[in-house]
Every structure is written in C-alpha cells, then in structure tokens.
Amino acid sequence: MMRRFAWLSLSCLSAVLLLSAVSATGQDAPAPTRPPDGQLDPTKNVQHPVLFSSFHQPLPEQYVWTHDPAHQSDAEQDAPRYFRAHFHLDSAPPVAILYLAGPQAADVFVNGSEAERMASDPLSRIGPKVFWVDVTRLLRTGDNVLAIEADHGDRLVAKILPAPPGMFGQPSGMAEPLLITNAAWKGTRSNTDGWQGASFDDSGWTAVDAMGGIESNIDFFQWNQDAGMYMWPRYQGESPFLAHTFLPAAKVTDVYAGLGSFENVDALTAGDAGQDFIVHQGPGHAPNEYVPTLTLDFGREIAGRVQVESDSDQPLTVSIAYGESIDEAHDEPYLGVDVLHVTPHGTGVGPKSAFRYAQIRFLSGAPEVKFRAIRVEDIYYPVKYQGSFESSDKLLNEIWETGAYTTHLCMQNDIWDAPKRDRGRWMGDTDISGRVTDAVFADHFLLEDTLTRLIGSLPIRGAVNGIPGYSSYWFTELADFYKHEGDKGYIASMHDRIQALLKFMDLDFDAEGHFISHTHTWLYVDWSPGLNGTNPETKKATTLEYVRAYRAAAWLLRELGDTANAEHWEQRAEALTKTSQEQDWTESKNGEAEGGSFGPRWQTNAMAVLSGVARPEQYAGIWQNVLSHVGEATYRPSVISPYYGAYVLDAMAEMDHRQGALDWIREYWGGMIHEGATSFWEAYDPSWPKDDPHVDLQADDTAGYRISLAHGWSSGPTYWLMEQVLGIEPTGPGFATVTIRPDLLDLEWAKGGEPTPHGLLSVDLTKEHGMTATLAVPEGVTATVLFPVAPGAQQVLVNGKAERGRFVEGGKRIAVEVPAGRSEVREE
Numbered sequence: 001m002m003r004r005f006a007w008l009s010l011s012c013l014s015a016v017l018l019l020s021a022v023s024a025t026g027q028d029a030p031a032p033t034r035p036p037d038g039q040l041d042p043t044k045n046v047q048h049p050v051l052f053s054s055f056h057q058p059l060p061e062q063y064v065w066t067h068d069p070a071h072q073s074d075a076e077q078d079a080p081r082y083f084r085a086h087f088h089l090d091s092a093p094p095v096a097i098l099y100l101a102g103p104q105a106a107d108v109f110v111n112g113s114e115a116e117r118m119a120s121d122p123l124s125r126i127g128p129k130v131f132w133v134d135v136t137r138l139l140r141t142g143d144n145v146l147a148i149e150a151d152h153g154d155r156l157v158a159k160i161l162p163a164p165p166g167m168f169g170q171p172s173g174m175a176e177p178l179l180i181t182n183a184a185w186k187g188t189r190s191n192t193d194g195w196q197g198a199s200f201d202d203s204g205w206t207a208v209d210a211m212g213g214i215e216s217n218i219d220f221f222q223w224n225q226d227a228g229m230y231m232w233p234r235y236q237g238e239s240p241f242l243a244h245t246f247l248p249a250a251k252v253t254d255v256y257a258g259l260g261s262f263e264n265v266d267a268l269t270a271g272d273a274g275q276d277f278i279v280h281q282g283p284g285h286a287p288n289e290y291v292p293t294l295t296l297d298f299g300r301e302i303a304g305r306v307q308v309e310s311d312s313d314q315p316l317t318v319s320i321a322y323g324e325s326i327d328e329a330h331d332e333p334y335l336g337v338d339v340l341h342v343t344p345h346g347t348g349v350g351p352k353s354a355f356r357y358a359q360i361r362f363l364s365g366a367p368e369v370k371f372r373a374i375r376v377e378d379i380y381y382p383v384k385y386q387g388s389f390e391s392s393d394k395l396l397n398e399i400w401e402t403g404a405y406t407t408h409l410c411m412q413n414d415i416w417d418a419p420k421r422d423r424g425r426w427m428g429d430t431d432i433s434g435r436v437t438d439a440v441f442a443d444h445f446l447l448e449d450t451l452t453r454l455i456g457s458l459p460i461r462g463a464v465n466g467i468p469g470y471s472s473y474w475f476t477e478l479a480d481f482y483k484h485e486g487d488k489g490y491i492a493s494m495h496d497r498i499q500a501l502l503k504f505m506d507l508d509f510d511a512e513g514h515f516i517s518h519t520h521t522w523l524y525v526d527w528s529p530g531l532n533g534t535n536p537e538t539k540k541a542t543t544l545e546y547v548r549a550y551r552a553a554a555w556l557l558r559e560l561g562d563t564a565n566a567e568h569w570e571q572r573a574e575a576l577t578k579t580s581q582e583q584d585w586t587e588s589k590n591g592e593a594e595g596g597s598f599g600p601r602w603q604t605n606a607m608a609v610l611s612g613v614a615r616p617e618q619y620a621g622i623w624q625n626v627l628s629h630v631g632e633a634t635y636r637p638s639v640i641s642p643y644y645g646a647y648v649l650d651a652m653a654e655m656d657h658r659q660g661a662l663d664w665i666r667e668y669w670g671g672m673i674h675e676g677a678t679s680f681w682e683a684y685d686p687s688w689p690k691d692d693p694h695v696d697l698q699a700d701d702t703a704g705y706r707i708s709l710a711h712g713w714s715s716g717p718t719y720w721l722m723e724q725v726l727g728i729e730p731t732g733p734g735f736a737t738v739t740i741r742p743d744l745l746d747l748e749w750a751k752g753g754e755p756t757p758h759g760l761l762s763v764d765l766t767k768e769h770g771m772t773a774t775l776a777v778p779e780g781v782t783a784t785v786l787f788p789v790a791p792g793a794q795q796v797l798v799n800g801k802a803e804r805g806r807f808v809e810g811g812k813r814i815a816v817e818v819p820a821g822r823s824e825v826r827e828e
Helices: 010-020 074-078 227-231 326-331 394-409 427-441 445-455 468-485 488-493 495-506 536-559 563-584 602-611 616-625 642-654 658-674 716-725
Strands: 062-065 081-089 097-101 105-110 113-119 131-134 142-151 157-161 186-188 209-213 243-247 251-256 261-263 277-280 293-310 316-323 336-342 347-349 353-364 368-380 388-391 728-730 737-740 749-756 759-766 772-777 782-788 796-798 801-803 806-808 813-818 821-827
Touching: 062 157, 097 105, 113 131, 142 157, 243 293, 251 326, 293 316, 293 326, 293 336, 293 394, 316 326, 326 353, 336 347, 353 368, 388 394, 388 716, 394 427, 394 658, 394 716, 427 445, 427 468, 427 642, 427 716, 445 468, 468 488, 468 495, 468 536, 488 495, 488 536, 495 536, 495 563, 536 563, 536 602, 563 602, 602 616, 602 642, 642 658, 642 716, 658 716, 716 728, 716 749, 728 749, 737 772, 772 782, 782 821, 796 813, 813 821
Parallel strands: 737 782
Antiparallel strands: 062 209, 081 142, 081 186, 097 131, 097 157, 105 113, 105 142, 243 368, 251 293, 261 277, 277 368, 293 347, 293 353, 293 368, 316 336, 316 353, 388 749, 728 737, 749 759, 759 772, 772 821, 782 813, 796 801, 796 821, 806 813
C-alpha cells in the first residue's frame, strides 16, 4: 500500500499545527498497546545471535591523557592539557578530516597553523562531543605535527582520516587513518611558548598515559559516558559478547508533514518492506517548526539506537529524540541528537539508550530524500529463557514476563541498573535483577563479572558503590548466585575479599553495636522521605541490612570450610540483633500505629523480618501495625520504590501473608501494566496522576522524564512468583538441595520451572484433591516438598503411595522428600 501526505500551503498550516498538537496521551486516552503474551522480548527466540565480535574489530585509536597526580582540586582537573604527535605522509591526501573527542573544548594546530577552536555545550547530556575539522590545506608531504590544547576533560581521542566531511556513520571501505592517538603521543600540563609549532622541541615532554583502545575496556561503556561517541567513524561501543538485531517500527504516529510531504510511510513498519520511504522537503528552507516530523513507536521498550539509512545521492541531516514515553520524546528527551549528518547512501546512528519512541525531524537534504530504512538496532545480551512461570491469572503472567524482560534489558555491558539512566553497575539493583537472572537465565558470566567489578580489588577502601547498604547486598546476591549456580571455585576466589569487606563494614559500629558510619558516607535505603541521608531511620535500616549480610557471608564462609570466620560473623549478627531489638523494637501502646513494630516504615520492618532481627512472635505486631497496610490506597504516608517493594514482598511471604503480597503485586506492578508499561519503572505509586504518568514519577530526589521506565530493581515479582507460588527455593549450592513449597493461593493453576546445573526443575500445580503438584526433579538434586494438608491429615500421597513425612509450619504442611524424575504429590 502507498500512502502519501500532500504538501501543505501556508494557509492551511495553522489547521495542521492544531491537529498535530492533539496529544496521543491523556487522562481518558487508552494505554499504549502491548505485544502479545510471550512476545514481549523480541530477542527471546533468536536461534543464532549476531555477536559484535563476529563483524566488528575494536578500533585501534586509544584514549590518552597526561600523567596526573592522584589528588587534584577541581581547578587542577579542569586546567588545559597540551598534546603533540608527529606523523609522516608519503603524499598529502586530497581530503583529510581530523576527528577529536573527549574534552569539552580543544584548540587544534597542524604544522603550527590553527585549524579550529572547538567547544561543546557543557550542559549537554550527550558526551563526549565528537568534533571534526577539515585539515587538508594544512597537511604536507613528509613530516607533520599535530598539536592540541584540550580543556575540561579526563581523556582525549583523535584520528585523521582521508575521508569526506560528515562521515559520521559506519561506512564500508573506509580508508585507514593517517594518525591515531596512542602511546607514542606526548603530553604536558605546562604551556610553553611555541608549543604549537612544527619545529618546537618536545623531547622534554613525557609520553602520554595511554588508557587503551576506545572499545577495548568494558568500563568505557558505562554511565552514558560514551553517548556521544556513536558519532565517531566506525565506533560501535559494545562488548564483543553482546549481540544485535534490527527491528522496524511497530507503528508510525504524530505524522506532521510541515511544508513538505511523506511517501510510503508504511515502509517504516514491518507491513510494507521493500520500498523506499521518501520525504519531500518542500519549497526552500522551511523554518524548524515546519520541517517534516514523525514519531516511530517500536511497540515496547528497546535498548539500542536508531539507524538512518540513506538511499539518496546527496547528504542529509535529521534530528532524533528518544523517549521511553511519547511525552518524553516530544517534550524533554533524555537523549537524542540535534543534528545527525548522513552521507549519500550512508548510514547515521543515534546514541545508545533505552526508548520506545523516537521522534525524527527531517532538517535538510535534497528536495526528495529517499531512505532504505529508519529502524532500531536492538542491542542485547544473548541468553535463553530457561525459567518460566504461567498461571490462571493473565495479569500475573504479564507481570512475570515484564519483570524478566526488564532484567534482560539491563543485561548489557555488565548488569546495569537501567539501559537509559544510569547505565551502570549498582549493587542494590543487582540484588534484585540478579535474583531474576539466577532464576530465569542461569547466566554465569555477566553476573560474575558484575559482582567482581563492584567489589573491586584488594585492599577494600570503601563501601560498594560508596553506599554502606549496598555492601550488604553484595553478600546476599553472592549467596543467591552460589545456591543457584554452585560455582565453588568462584566463591573461593572471593574469600579474601569477603573477609576484607566484612571487616570494613564492621567499622561502622561502636563497641555497643550502634551504627556510627565511621567513614561518614551518605546512607541510602530507598527513595522515600527519611530513608536516604544520615538520620536515625537510615542508620536503623542499614544496621538491619548489615545483619542480613553477615548471616549470608557466614553461610558462604562455612561452605568454604572457613568455620572460624563463619562463627565470628554469626556471633556479630547475633550481637547486632540483640542491640537492634533493645533500641528499635517498640511495644504496642494503646493501639498506636507504630507500636509492636520496628517503627512505622514498611522498608525498615521488612528488613527486620528478612534479617532475622524480628522474632517470629513479633510478626503479628509488624503485620497488624505496618505491613498489613501495604496496598491500601488510603494509606500512603511515604512512598516506596519497586526496588524495596521486592523486600516487602519477601517479608510478607516470610510472615505467611503470601495472599496479601499477591494482591499487592496485582495492584502495584499490575498498575504499571495497566498504564502501558512494557518494562517496569524506576518508581511508581498507584495514586500518582495518570494524565502523563512518566512526568509524575519520583525518584533520585527528583521527578519527571529523567526517571527510568526500565529499571532492573523493579523486577522482583518475577523471582517471587517462582519462589512463592511454584515454591522453588534452592538451599544448597547449585541446587544440591532444594525446598519446594507450592502455594496456589487464589489461583486455579500455575506451572513453570527453574534451571539448575543438573537440568530443569519443573512444577505444575492444579486445584485437584485440594492441590496436586506434578514435579520433575533432575538427577543430582535432593528435593524436599512442603505440602499443604488439611487439619488432622497425617500423610500425603507421593506417586500414589502414602508418605507420612514430618509436620512443619505448625502442622499446616508435611515435609516429604521426592525422588529424582517425575512425581505427583497430593493430599490423601
């Protein structure tokens, strides 16, 4: 089908502007559509992933800088640096372009003559700025000297290419560079007269600090610090173990032709491949507000970048604005590119980010501009969905799938908090997304690498991520990883670091066990008033997190045969438990809300339960006075993030309030689904306004579009449903032992499984004979089933044979061991 949008006359322009101003969202507007069940992750069924290592060799140019003292003032860090490089040309090329990136500003000299003074916007989120300048006229046959003054930076990369200007894409057949930054360059912090000249004697300058190839180090790809480098010729900026695939838009929306017109818009979607998409620019140079514009909807959150493939004989420019919501793309994009140059029949790419929508504005080009494609390059870590969950509740199925996809989106160059912001390793986030990784993907490499880099090398000089509570989560995720994967060699390699981090953490307590924060580090528990920053509540909650960590660390040390240290940290956990009970537990007084609890906060009480500080006889008070209010729309004295919401779910299960937790999953995470989420958000509250949900999200002590709509720490219900409904919980390393505690709650049926080193362990539950559990246990796994029984029941049937087992949970369940292979367990 061909669709053509006619040119607009100025007389009808106001009407078009009025139409184009109608928002695609609104209080009464339906939520964005969602892919069919099981098809949310577009890479789920890719059989042969195309790895970056299969088609891209890391670029040889290196980041360089001067050798600087370890401790500098801000003024010293921002002071200019001076660089020089000598190179020889057998003949001067007909065209030569210098590319430079890293500093915010630079003054470039070739053979003593100034080529250009360059400067970028210091407030731009896109960094570093890639500068380019034609230096053809300044080059000469024989010896040449390039001299650069670099301001406000910590690294520099440069190269000279015999290529036409504007080559910002990834063209094939590009000539080899004439010069690149490497260890042969020289640098200094001293401004000496004549340093720019070709005859200047730089023999006294020292060699630069060469940091390695710009694509050689996974750390170069963290924290959005390379967002601008996608404008660098041939730059891919991905680890070799990542893969990519290309996806067309699912939908084209907000089409505004301005003074031009569009042809074959359907070619941008999957339904009309094989035709060029054509933009007619219109007469003359239209003002920016009248340039042709449209928005691509990719149907789901994507981690990647937009590619623009020209099929035109002349260069063109476009702008790209990304948005996780359509309002972000239109109003305040976190990332994008204001001017993207695309060479004739070339390809231009935007920065890597996470988004669902991309607004494309066609700024300049020939009167008729043809495009082979405008699509997204989906960048992902190739894994298999080995774990699964499905039930009689469609919403829960969507929640499980969305949590798994959210975690997968965050598996990039290590496990990130989010693929839009911050694009870095945060241990608190990894404690949640790591548990999903363990249960669904059974991935070793990326999680191990993330944990190793987070703790760093010996000696330990600070908290993980600089946050004391995040040090505690390093231990809890390491323990969960070991229970799932069973790699004792890796745990053994961490032994000395385990001990060193524990000793560093323990300095935060005085002799009486009170938290004093000896390093005076910023404390963080949750993005909720009073739960970040140094105050009594954060000290209380961080202490509870430490107790939980000490217990996890003691278990790991005991597994390694280090009994003495295991006992020491168990004793420290018990001592801190006693102190916390004495100073933080408040007995109920006259029905006060905070009585019979560890204060009024959901987060603190949940961690008291999970750490073992709260005794079982105290659960009733915690539930009645605090956690029973979770999910009540009328009780929201302080917000909770989806991150700490996972710990609340775990605590509710520990206190045997799983139905309440399931109801809250439906309300809270299901609320995001109802509002259009295809990945779970960094922050959420069902009571927040709905007309533009994204702009009203609150986290990081701020609110607005900056808040991420794909955050790994929000994926907790995915592992929770597998652990608390299917009941699968490994108790020994590598599933050597596992407890299966099935609980259908209000569901009619549920099924799924988890990968183990021995094979898939599956559970199929139905409401027959009360409940029937059909299990498939791999060889090498010792499985104990905690099966629910009616009052007075003395045994259960395992494959039709009566088994008495032992009573647990106050007689509500019978524990029986089931053999490897297929078993059916039901009440007699």
